Amino acid sequence: MNVQLTPDGRLRHLLTLDGLPRAILTQILDTAESFMDVGEREVKKVPLLRGKSIFNLFFEPSTRTRTTFEIAAKRLSADVVNLNIATSSQTKGEAILDTVDNLAAMHADMFVVRHSQSGAAHFIARHVAPHISVVNAGDGRHAHPTQGLLDMFTIRRYKGAFHNLTVAIVGDVLHSRVARSQIHALTTLGVPEVRVIGPKTLLPTGVEQMGVKVFHDMEAGLAGCDVVIMLRLQNERMKGALLPSSQEYFKFFGLTPEKLALAKPDAIVMHPGPMNRGVEIASEVADGPQSVILPQVTYGIAVRMAVMAMLAGGTTA
């Protein structure tokens, strides 16, 4: 049974994009489209979640994701409480479910959870009372569904459709929850060719089974792409002997204007942030005309509004 869906097929929690039907993904993107206009108005709020309390539980630091969740919740008129738990009770040894129970006793309606352990959001979702929804804001190497959705929203806005695209995901796929969510969403939405490009040490074994084509060099991998998604190279990977150096990585897998020229002339460049300029992406590309990296951040608000609105409604039926 899919813990994310109610018996009648509505969204109950958002934990992963793996196994979510295309109709739900499309409904989220369509709803987000309606929320885009709200950001342009005199009053940038709608009253949908008035009286609801949303707790941002960040067991791992994040600026962009936490801030856009907070803005999204506020635009829905919810009350938002941000907890950075790395610096709070967890350091005193409180168990994660005790933290959740205490917050539920404060009448929480929704938890937005970021945790370094894969499965943390699922664990909380199985534990909470029926009226509480859980949104996974990134768990370990597993999933980051709202990032995956905002990337799909970005692609749809610039490319119009999914059925005729070639999309490349470049870099550290092995450690990337973002890449996993993107791959599930792209294949569910009908993108015919999804490529992953990276050194062997940074691609998971058996990644082909997710329905992607594997490339180990940029020249072949980028040829003819409509969308190029760069992943963040985490600096700690250098220490784990997976890579010789960041200069070496940039030489082979960094996105430069020359390499980008191999993709289609109207290809867009995406990055989930935060960027390492000069490691996975050159500044000329990040700030260049094909980059849609800042629009991704703006779209993240509308997409997170859509997810929270779909989760919070109809729970008292």
Next chain:
Amino acid sequence: MHASLPDVDSLIAQLAAAIAPTLTPDTAIVGIHTGGVWVAERLHGLLQRPQPMGTLDISFYRDDFSRIGLHPQVKPSNLPFDVEGRDLLLVDDVLHTGRTVRAAMNELFDYGRPASIRLAVLVDRGGHELPIRPDFAGLVLAVPPHQNINLSRLDDGHLTLSLA
């Protein structure tokens, strides 16, 4: 039952005739999704308004959201003019409880402070639950609580009313 309902085109023509003398030069027409937009499009054409027409989807303002959740097909609202200080004619197909109109007014005020809002409906079917009454109604018909009156649009664009 169906045969006794009047022709929608003539109802809209009557509405337009009643509305026309009351319009100011900058009055804008706003239709509520979905049936209200169909009626508003007709009125907009008949009244030959210089401004583009606005459309509202009130899904984000419904008062039954926490009970029934978000409508699965939300359409973007689109008001291609400045609401601040403007006279608005709000158009819906059927006035029943008045809750849709209340939600629509709440949404309009989030775009700015209109100078005035008047309400035109194709049918006022009774059953009001709020102090909201139309300024213009094509048809006033007391429909029993267990029945619904619906506006539908055929493939050729023709509008028809039906009781169910």
